[in-house]
Amino acid sequence: xxxxxxxxxxxxxxxxxxxxxxxxxxxxxxxxxxxxxxxxxxxxxxxxxxxxxxxxxxxxxxxxxxxxxxxxxxxxxxxxxxxxxxxxxxxxxxxxxxxxxxxxxxxxxxxxxxxxxxxxxxxxxxxxxxxxxxxxxxxxxxxxxxxxxxxxxxxxxxxxxxxxxxxxxxxxxxxxxxxxxxxxxxxxxxxxxxxxxxxxxxxxxxxxxxxxxxxxxxxxxxxxxxxxxxxxxxxxxxxxxxxxxxxxxxxxxxxxxxxxxxxxxxxxxxxxxxxxxxxxxxxxxxxxxxxxxxxxxxxxxxxxx
DNA sequence: CTCGGCCCTGTCCA
DNA sequence: ATGGACAGGGCCG
Numbered sequence: 001x002x003x004x005x006x007x008x009x010x011x012x013x014x015x016x017x018x019x020x021x022x023x024x025x026x027x028x029x030x031x032x033x034x035x036x037x038x039x040x041x042x043x044x045x046x047x048x049x050x051x052x053x054x055x056x057x058x059x060x061x062x063x064x065x066x067x068x069x070x071x072x073x074x075x076x077x078x079x080x081x082x083x084x085x086x087x088x089x090x091x092x093x094x095x096x097x098x099x100x101x102x103x104x105x106x107x108x109x110x111x112x113x114x115x116x117x118x119x120x121x122x123x124x125x126x127x128x129x130x131x132x133x134x135x136x137x138x139x140x141x142x143x144x145x146x147x148x149x150x151x152x153x154x155x156x157x158x159x160x161x162x163x164x165x166x167x168x169x170x171x172x173x174x175x176x177x178x179x180x181x182x183x184x185x186x187x188x189x190x191x192x193x194x195x196x197x198x199x200x201x202x203x204x205x206x207x208x209x210x211x212x213x214x215x216x217x218x219x220x221x222x223x224x225x226x227x228x229x230x231x232x233x234x235x236x237x238x239x240x241x242x243x244x245x246x247x248x249x250x251x252x253x254x255x256x257x258x259x260x261x262x263x264x265x266x267x268x269x270x271x272x273x274x275x276x277x278x279x280x281x282x283x284x285x286x287x288x289x290x291x292x293x294x295x296x297x298x299x300x301x302x303x304x305x
Numbered sequence: 306c307t308c309g310g311c312c313c314t315g316t317c318c319a
Numbered sequence: 320a321t322g323g324a325c326a327g328g329g330c331c332g
Contacts, residue, residue: 189315
């Protein structure tokens with residue numbers, strides 16, 4: 001077992017592990033105490049979180065396990081690989097200069113409140129395929145249930161990994177998921193998303209399309225590219241662009257943000273998705289609109305005014 | 306390009 | 320008890 005610590009003081013802008021991993025950006029982490037996404041757990045807990053990195057992410061032969069917890073002034077990690085700090089930096093965007101990003105965002109009262117409330121929350125950088133599948137599952141679903149679906153997919157179809165005497169499951173590869181049947185996936189409570197997931201996995205497995213390819217395109221073209229996957233519309237495409245592919249300007253227009261736009265920024269309420277998207281990006285700042293959106297989304301969803 | 310009807314499923318609430 | 324609304328949408332006609 002490899003282990004070590006990362007000093008929070010050296011992370012520009014600080015770090016809030018719980019807000020980062022439980023804010024609905026990612027469904028690929030789990031909490032050792034089984035309290036993930038519970039409504040009434042106390043914030044600021046120092047629980048252990050873990051995730052399994054796909055072999056493709058680490059460019060190694062096997063999936064790698066990483067466990068992390070945040071103590072007062074440092075991040076403590078245990079992993080199956082000595083490269084954990086570098087992987088954590090990628091996954092949790094520990095190299096983003098949060099202070100500079102928040103500085104760069106416009107001075108809007110709602111933004112200020114959200115930034116103040118959850119200072120230290122970072123965006124995530126999930127591996128592309130797991131991110132794509134998890135957000136296909138997210139349609140009309142609560143966060144706890146999306147998380148449950150992803151955990152069941154891993155347990156059912158992913159590679160089993162043993163680390164430090166415990167068993168973990170990697171998120172399934174495109175090949176592994178493509179081999180599932182619609183009925184199998186419905187048994188995991190995916191509902192009408194089951195055929196979407198199966199067909200999308202097949203598209204990736206056969207090489208017909210690759211979500212990572214969207215990286216090479218301009219933002220709007222990238223969003224369009226991702227909508228070719230079954231079960232992926234503009235909103236899910238924006239989630240993948242923002243939470244996996246480094247498009248920090250992407251603003252997923254979900255019902256929460258739609259409501260916020262009507263209430264706080266009615267001028268941004270456009271004729272269609274693309275139109276509203278352009279307007280809200282201008283309002284939130286072209287470069288980091290997605291960071292602003294994620295803070296606002298989480299702030300509103302957790303009961304902020 | 307826009308629109309409405311429809312889709313799985315667990316939970317909450319009248 | 321039990322049905323209808325609803326939950327961070329997308330597909331299809």
